[in-house]
């Protein structure tokens with residue numbers, strides 16, 4: 154065989170190897186032509202400007218609730234109609250996250266957020282009891298202790314002068330997740346400057362930029378760029394910290410187990426009664442990290458050290474960045490709406506010392522905050538088989554994206570959508586479409602930390618409202634940025650003065 158024949162044969166073999174992908178890409182292109190959407194040039198211009206959220210909002214207004222975007226060879230189909238969102242989130246065939254989430258893998262590996270299919274299902278089953286309501290009730294005490302520290306740290310700012318409250322809130326939220334789900338004392342609030350928090354900020358910024366850049370999406374090149382090096386530096390800080398948390402808790406747990414065994418030997422009878430008290434339906438409930446470590450120690454499910462680190466990375470990130478954003482935006486809105494703040498204050502004052510969960514007006518404020526500033530403004534899934542959504546048959550190989558930020562601005566369910574009005578949820582929630590509000594997603598891949606988040610939000614906001622009055626910084630309007638988790642690009646500035654201190 155001569156050289157040309159060999160080359161022709163190699164091309165033919167390659168062509169056959171990639172024929173299914175080529176045919177599918179052509180199908181994606183045919184489907185994309187049936188949808189409106191921006192040109193590649195428009196995408197590049199808006200990525201450069203860094204105003205993705207405003208641009209998506211503009212596209213929603215221009216094209217309606219379904220449109221498409223090409224990200225390199227990846228076709229993203231964007232949905233924001235509540236009926237479409239209902240179909241998507243309830244669909245058990247949509248359990249794989251889109252390719253975009255792979256950018257998170259150097260950090261979160263195959264943790265619960267990025268994992269898919271059967272492996273995700275096994276982990277979700279294993280982790281769900283870690284957020285059982287009995288466990289959450291044990292979290293209240295450490296949570297309240299951290300609220301007291303937050304209130305006390307803010308004393309230095311209670312002079313009526315405007316400042317950025319966001320750094321105070323992030324450290325509080327980091328301590329809250331570490332001292333509850335992870336079972337270790339972190340004291341980030343008392344150190345006032347956390348390398349971990351800075352590294353999370355770096356990585357969110359870098360990964361957001363990477364996700365909208367064609368060539369930087371390729372990890373082979375990305376790691377050699379300036380941004381790639383910045384990401385790798387942040388990754389070292391993040392992984393060192395999670396490894397430290399795991400090591401610390403493992404040592405404590407082993408000690409506690411030894412002490413427990415000793416006790417059991419001494420008081421066998423008494424212990425039987427005690428064990429019953431700790432049981433829910435015959436099964437002992439353990440907090441998140443203890444459950445992972447004990448499962449590993451007892452060999453119940455195969456869990457390597459890396460598996461545990463991936464979950465701890467995922468929960469440390471999701472468990473503090475989302476709630477910090479929600480608390481800070483809620484305070485910003487309350488500072489600008491004195492009458493809403495007064496009603497919330499009166500509810501918190503009257504219910505002091507009683508069950509914090511029953512604060513219906515504060516709950517409405519939290520939902521209205523998450524409507525306007527959803528901590529996770531959009532999320533996406535990989536379509537593995539052709540699927541019908543409304544009148545569209547989305548082909549296999551496309552990604553679908555739920556634009557929660559736009560869903561929450563649908564004027565049919567939320568008239569005058571930019572107006573902050575907690576009464577929408579306090580008085581009129583039943584009249585809304587059940588999927589008009591989806592800040593915690595819904596269906597099998599909904600937020601596992603939803604109840605934890607509500608507990609933390611209610612606990613912190615009620616403590617803060619009882620202690621301080623919040624006033625706006627008139628020159629400041631938060632600039633929402635969608636860097637994985639919604640942030641304010643210019644901080645959250647306001648001023649405070651004491652009501653009375655706890």
Ligand code: HEM
Nearest residue numbers: 266471472475476479528529532592593594600601602606
């Ligand atoms: C205001 C607070 C929060 C909001 C708005 C929120 C929202 C969401 C949303 C929309 C998703 C779906 C994301 C996707 O499909 O890609 C999600 C997933 C998740 N959230 Fe949250 N979250 C919050 C707090 C928390 C907390 C406190 C934790 C942990 C303690 C947590 C842990 C997770 C995890 C692990 C997932 C992935 C679940 C899975 O795929 O099975 N979140 N969250």
